[in-house]
Amino acid sequence: MxxxxxxxxxxxxxxxxxxxxxxxxxxxxxxxxxxxxxxxxxxxxxxxxxxxxxxxxTVSDVRSFAHVLDSAPLRDPSGAGEPDRCDVAEVAQHRLGELDQRIARLSSIRDGLASQLTNRFGDLFAPAPAPGPAPASAPVSRPGNCPAADGT
The missing domain is CATH 1.10.1660.10 (Multidrug-efflux Transporter Regulator; Chain: A; Domain 2)
Incomplete structure (x- = not known):
């Protein structure tokens, strides 16, 4: 092929x-x-x-355990290949830990921004609603003369 x-x-x-x-x-x-x-x-x-x-x-992550990509399933009940499974688990745990740290850092930044906006602008600051369409019967209210994101 x-x-x-x-x-x-x-x-x-x-x-x-x-x-x-x-x-x-x-x-x-x-x-x-x-x-x-x-x-x-x-x-x-x-x-x-x-x-x-x-x-x-990452490509580097996958490369570090590429030697086991084609081997038996990782949940081999015989326990064969245990050292190879350790390679995969170590890389995966490292990557998950990094992602958890990034999520925590971004959550902290988001919380700090929301706090600063609330402290600075009080009632003028309304957190963004959850994504999704607003019910047709509910009027959209915006504080003051704030235009919607689409300019209306």
Whole structure:
């Protein structure tokens, strides 16, 4: 299978497929003339890599445990491959910890901003409502002469 077919099958671009190869996440075969050839196992690996990246891991994270991407399922009841599972767990816990720290920092910044706006502007400051359309029967009230975000 050629790179264009793999890109179509995985929803990636040909450039992304080449990039993942450059990063050591994929090792396609080669024809005698040097063209890349891909197997169904390569497609499975690329889908796994893509899902892990979309979930929030980095290329570096995935590269650190790329050696287990094609192995038996991680929940192997026999306990085989336990050291490999530790690699995955360590990377995942590190990334989750970093995300938790970022969330806490952003929540603190948001709370500080809301507090400052309330202290500074009092009744003029009304927190933004939750996303979603307002009920048709409820009038939209804005303090003072504040225009809506759409300019109305």
């Amino acid at each position: 050629r790179i264009g077919d793999v890109a179509a099958a995985t929803g990636l671009t040909t450039r992304a497929v080449r990039y993942y190869e450059e990063q050591g996440l994929l090792s396609p075969g080669r024809t005698p003339s040097g063209h890349r050839t891909y197997t169904s196992a390569d497609i499975r690996r690329l889908r796994t890599v893509s899902e892990l990246l979309q979930a929030g891991l």
